[in-house]
Amino acid sequence: MIRVGLIGFGTVGGGVYERLLHTKKQIKQLLKNEIEISAILVKDRQKRRAENVDTFVTTSWDEFCERAEFDVIFEAIGGIEPAFTYTARWLEKGVPVISANKKLVAERGEILEHLAVDHCTYYGYEAAVAGGIPIINSLKGNLTTTPITRVSGILNGTTNYMLTEMIENHRSFTEVLLEAQELGYAEADPTDDIEGFDAWYKIRILSRLCFGTWPSVTSFFRKGVANIEDWHVEVGERLGFKVKLIAEAWRSDLGVKGRVTPAFLSPTEPLANVRGVTNGISLEGDFVDQLLFLGPGAGKEATANSMVEDFIFHERTTNAIRVTKEGKREQAESCIHSFVFINHADRNRALEWVKQEGIAVIDTYAHHEGEGWIVSSNNSSPFETYPIYGDISKRKREKTIHSAQFGAF
């Protein structure tokens, strides 16, 4: 008998419960053992989330721990504490833990992975990155020695869903955020999604797998979608660009670097057409050129599916590990242009800035709220600035583009 302890019974925990029950027979066939969900831990009984399940449910950690000699724990509560203490407790006892908790993995994964190794067990976190896409175990199981030079992607389902609905269906920010929460996509505190923290945790986890070490927090920049205004999106769209929250990590001369930022993607970029709750991940490396992964980035079934498959993967694969080596290919700058948005009142200051810094202004677009300028990439912009991915010359242009006269510079 495989005795399962389930910590958390919300969107993801509830999904794991259902997935385990629905695929009991197949799991038994693979693992040659019957699954039994022995206990569920929740926080607030008044929510009655687990009231119709045929399993022991408790709000007491002690009662949960004493209930059974668990063979595996699924953690789906989120946050650092008490999730860290709970996870460490089971790993120290040699019991594997499967987690969907990207914040915990990004912030304490190094300690927890060591604990797992020291106690001859494993810490699985497939579901912590990109919901239903099996990216973590593809890296650990199928790309074990493939050098990777860059990983980039759309890693937050909530904001991609929101941006898609706002742009394509002209719906309001508040309305689509509420919907993303109702659909079970958003974090308990959706600030994590909106301000880019969720994608920031995920890209740090991917970076650890792609480049071999847990990256330092300070080498990963983060900017969420909160400052993007409707007119920025409108200008981008008129020029044929798609706005996406892009997470990216790459090797540089100064070590591994990364960032999360809204960006403007030319239509030729593979991630430009990733819509709704779908996530997309691109891996670039010497032997593979570019590998693309697409799939649901959030939601009950997809995430629960990842957690259960993570358990099965680790049960069947001994020593799943990636051995990294620096890639041979040169790391080209991923973005050589930026979009700068300037309110009318700031126009003279902007002209002064490009003149002083010697920044090339490639194109401008006038809007009644301000101007959007496509400029050469720089780190000195005092205005709202976003990277552009892809070939700007190939973008679909509208005839109405205004090109300002910069000859006077």
Ligand SMILES: NC(=O)C1=CN([C@@H]2O[C@H](COP(=O)(O)OP(=O)(O)OC[C@H]3O[C@@H](n4cnc5c(N)ncnc54)[C@H](OP(=O)(O)O)[C@@H]3O)[C@@H](O)[C@H]2O)C=CC1
């Ligand atoms: N939703 C999604 O699409 C995805 C979520 N994740 C991650 O999965 C985790 C869970 O998310 P989700 O299911 O959406 O969250 P929910 O808020 O839906 O559920 C959280 C569950 O955890 C329980 N819980 C919270 N704190 C405690 C505690 N201190 N002790 C015991 N139980 C506790 C809650 O109890 P109670 O029922 O009493 O409130 C609830 O059952 C998070 O780490 C999230 O980032 C990862 C991928 C996708």
Ligand SMILES: N[C@@H](CC=O)C(=O)O
């Ligand atoms: N809030 C997250 C859930 C999955 O990780 C997201 O929207 O991607």
